[in-house]
Amino acid sequence: MNFYIKQNILLEHLNYVIKGVSSKNLIPILNCIKFELTEDGLYLYSTDSEISIKTFIDKKDINNIDSLGTIVVSGKYIYDIIKKLPNSEIRIEEVNNNKIIISTSSTEFSLNCNEVSDFPNLELDTVENPIILDKKVLKDIINQISFATSNQESRPNLTGINFIISNDILECTGTDSYRLSKKILSIPTNNNESNIIIPTRCLLELIKIINDNEGKIEMHIFSNKVLFKFDDIIFMTRLINSTFPDTSKLISNEFINEIEVSYKELYNAIDRASLFSVNDDKNTILCEVNEKNIKISSNIPEIGKVEEVIFADNKTGDDFRISFSSKFMVDALKALSCEKVVLKFNGELKPFLIKNPSDDSITELIVPIRTY
Amino acid sequence: MNFYIKQNILLEHLNYVIKGVSSKNLIPILNCIKFELTEDGLYLYSTDSEISIKTFIDKKDINNIDSLGTIVVSGKYIYDIIKKLPNSEIRIEEVNNNKIIISTSSTEFSLNCNEVSDFPNLELDTVENPIILDKKVLKDIINQISFATSNQESRPNLTGINFIISNDILECTGTDSYRLSKKILSIPTNNNESNIIIPTRCLLELIKIINDNEGKIEMHIFSNKVLFKFDDIIFMTRLINSTFPDTSKLISNEFINEIEVSYKELYNAIDRASLFSVNDDKNTILCEVNEKNIKISSNIPEIGKVEEVIFADNKTGDDFRISFSSKFMVDALKALSCEKVVLKFNGELKPFLIKNPSDDSITELIVPIRTY
Numbered sequence: 001m002n003f004y005i006k007q008n009i010l011l012e013h014l015n016y017v018i019k020g021v022s023s024k025n026l027i028p029i030l031n032c033i034k035f036e037l038t039e040d041g042l043y044l045y046s047t048d049s050e051i052s053i054k055t056f057i058d059k060k061d062i063n064n065i066d067s068l069g070t071i072v073v074s075g076k077y078i079y080d081i082i083k084k085l086p087n088s089e090i091r092i093e094e095v096n097n098n099k100i101i102i103s104t105s106s107t108e109f110s111l112n113c114n115e116v117s118d119f120p121n122l123e124l125d126t127v128e129n130p131i132i133l134d135k136k137v138l139k140d141i142i143n144q145i146s147f148a149t150s151n152q153e154s155r156p157n158l159t160g161i162n163f164i165i166s167n168d169i170l171e172c173t174g175t176d177s178y179r180l181s182k183k184i185l186s187i188p189t190n191n192n193e194s195n196i197i198i199p200t201r202c203l204l205e206l207i208k209i210i211n212d213n214e215g216k217i218e219m220h221i222f223s224n225k226v227l228f229k230f231d232d233i234i235f236m237t238r239l240i241n242s243t244f245p246d247t248s249k250l251i252s253n254e255f256i257n258e259i260e261v262s263y264k265e266l267y268n269a270i271d272r273a274s275l276f277s278v279n280d281d282k283n284t285i286l287c288e289v290n291e292k293n294i295k296i297s298s299n300i301p302e303i304g305k306v307e308e309v310i311f312a313d314n315k316t317g318d319d320f321r322i323s324f325s326s327k328f329m330v331d332a333l334k335a336l337s338c339e340k341v342v343l344k345f346n347g348e349l350k351p352f353l354i355k356n357p358s359d360d361s362i363t364e365l366i367v368p369i370r371t372y
Numbered sequence: 373m374n375f376y377i378k379q380n381i382l383l384e385h386l387n388y389v390i391k392g393v394s395s396k397n398l399i400p401i402l403n404c405i406k407f408e409l410t411e412d413g414l415y416l417y418s419t420d421s422e423i424s425i426k427t428f429i430d431k432k433d434i435n436n437i438d439s440l441g442t443i444v445v446s447g448k449y450i451y452d453i454i455k456k457l458p459n460s461e462i463r464i465e466e467v468n469n470n471k472i473i474i475s476t477s478s479t480e481f482s483l484n485c486n487e488v489s490d491f492p493n494l495e496l497d498t499v500e501n502p503i504i505l506d507k508k509v510l511k512d513i514i515n516q517i518s519f520a521t522s523n524q525e526s527r528p529n530l531t532g533i534n535f536i537i538s539n540d541i542l543e544c545t546g547t548d549s550y551r552l553s554k555k556i557l558s559i560p561t562n563n564n565e566s567n568i569i570i571p572t573r574c575l576l577e578l579i580k581i582i583n584d585n586e587g588k589i590e591m592h593i594f595s596n597k598v599l600f601k602f603d604d605i606i607f608m609t610r611l612i613n614s615t616f617p618d619t620s621k622l623i624s625n626e627f628i629n630e631i632e633v634s635y636k637e638l639y640n641a642i643d644r645a646s647l648f649s650v651n652d653d654k655n656t657i658l659c660e661v662n663e664k665n666i667k668i669s670s671n672i673p674e675i676g677k678v679e680e681v682i683f684a685d686n687k688t689g690d691d692f693r694i695s696f697s698s699k700f701m702v703d704a705l706k707a708l709s710c711e712k713v714v715l716k717f718n719g720e721l722k723p724f725l726i727k728n729p730s731d732d733s734i735t736e737l738i739v740p741i742r743t744y
Contacts, residue, residue, distance in 0.1 A: 303484060306453075308480075
């Protein structure tokens with residue numbers, strides 16, 4: 001292998017594959033990036049056993065290919081080296097003794113390589129009829145749902161986002177069993193029927209490498225893995241091999257109270273009340289709903305207390321009180337981000353919904369806290 | 373105490389005094405801020421036993437003073453509360469049972485107070501002929517010297533910056549015994565003769581509250597403390613009660629080699645070489661000086677190596693090699709920040725200097741590492 005390439009082009013693609021290199025991995029070969037220089041161009045590969053990434057630099061973006069070949073080098077070192085080089089032409093050359101030389105006119109790095117045959121075969125095959133989504137749609141799904149998933153490894157099925165595809169409907173759900181975020185949307189008709197759980201951690205890595213909002217992304221679903229294909233990148237993640245709980249019965253269609261409030265007023269009131277909700281690990285705040293307003297309060301007896309009153313249009317007029325986590329409410333509101341929100345209650349011990357009145361596709365649910 | 377004030381004005385001044393509140397302090401009263409509302413305006417005080425801060429809001433910046441008084445409240449809570457309130461008028465009112473109410477039209481915080489008599493007397497008196505510096509000059513001194521001081525509490529005299537004032541000369545030095553940064557400058561004539569050590573930690577807190585570069589700052593020096601006075605702020609810190617080593621003999625006036633190099637080329641070369649200097653805790657890199665250039669190299673045998681060549685004007689022409697810490701060199705270069713630097717050597721085992729050829733006031737010194 002011996003070629004010349006502009007630093008910024010190689011760095012852009014290393015930025016993609018480095019996401020598949022785990023610095024904590026105990027298996028040394030999984031800390032590596034594989035460079036495969038063919039007549040078409042340069043393929044880069046990485047895998048940390050959960051995520052695998054492949055990216056491609058076309059030969060037209062490579063200045064001079066003197067000889068083809070494949071090498072495997074430390075991901076951390078090759079990434080740091082290329083990042084610290086100036087934005088000019090650099091040469092990468094394989095030399096004897098399983099080494100590469102990375103050089104510019106004034107700098108010469110020598111880096112030991114690993115055995116190419118030790119690098120795992122990634123099996124990045126695709127299906128015939130992938131699901132096609134706008135990049136922006138997939139990014140929104142991940143941003144609006146991932147926060148509600150669990151990070152407790154003791155309940156692995158809740159540590160991912162559930163994707164249910166039924167012909168032209170996509171239903172995505174995340175829950176940690178105390179709150180839930182769900183999005184339902186129409187997708188182009190296809191013949192897929194799938195019900196999978198994708199690890200949240202992997203999806204959060206995926207959106208880091210989807211740079212723009214324009215364009216499409218293909219989802220290739222297998223029984224144990226899913227491939228996302230876009231631009232010159234393939235991003236594969238394993239699936240969580242478990243059953244996602246049926247959450248459809250949790251979300252009621254009828255409510256005793258439906259209250260519309262200003263998003264900004266509610267957000268700021270909860271944010272301030274959270275200052276005094278830190279004395280238990282649940283961040284409990286109290287919400288008292290009257291005919292014309294909502295009073296939000298919290299207190300730490302030895303420090304002080306806070307009371308917030310915000311105007312609310314309580315359509316059914318009954319007074320009641322409910323306690324919930326200020327953190328869960330702030331997270332849910334961040335996922336909605338709109339002008340007004342509607343709170344839908346069914347009594348002080350039943351889960352309640354937070355909805356954007358002008359976008360029915362997304363539903364936020366919070367389970368209240370029993371305080372007596 | 374009962375007054376109205378704009379949120380942004382109170383927040384600005386809380387931003388100053390909060391720097392004197394240590395969240396880790398075990399003495400609860402030192403986690404507090406004292407509010408003293410007089411006919412002249414509002415004084416705020418804080419202290420963590422090393423640093424004491426006083427700031428003043430003139431009565432013209434207070435909307436309505438209904439009654440005077442003094443209270444002491446949790447610094448963390450009052451700061452977080454005011455920060456989270458909207459930028460509008462807020463009311464602060466002392467009520468029975470040693471509490472204050474902080475309120476706007478829709479929000480009401482109640483905060484328990486501490487005993488005013490428990491708050492320490494800060495003794496913020498001043499001297500008749502303080503030293504007067506430009507704010508910018510003092511900020512430069514701290515930014516260019518603090519990094520070279522030690523953070524090892526076992527050598528307390530090296531954990532601060534040494535200020536020697538001798539009539540119209542100010543000499544500031546920081547060293548951790550492996551490197552040194554020194555600045556010498558002229559100041560307006562005064563009758564001070566002082567030799568003090570100010571804790572680096574306290575000086576770094578001080579520059580956080582010097583917002584602008586315009587204007588003067590007064591230094592009032594006592595035997596055990598120093599007061600910095602500027603705008604409406606007094607910042608007091610204890611001195612380190614110890615003797616600073618005499619560093620004047622360390623800095624030679626004659627050198628065997630004086631080499632001028634491009635600042636940017638040297639900085640980038642050292643930065644890249646540092647990638648392979650992490651295998652010992654000294655970050656050792658090797659520098660080989662020839663007639664026309666400098667070769668900088670480092671290696672980790674099991675990973676790889678790097679060699680950088682930069683053009684250098686080696687005025688005396690002798691070839692030699694010297695090893696030093698890449699981190700110390702990067703720190704020294706950051707403190708200089710100029711177009712060209714001159715490196716002054718006296719052999720491979722003697723401390724060497726890094727100088728800005730167009731600013732003789734500042735000197736960087738590094739002790740080399742013996743590698744054999």
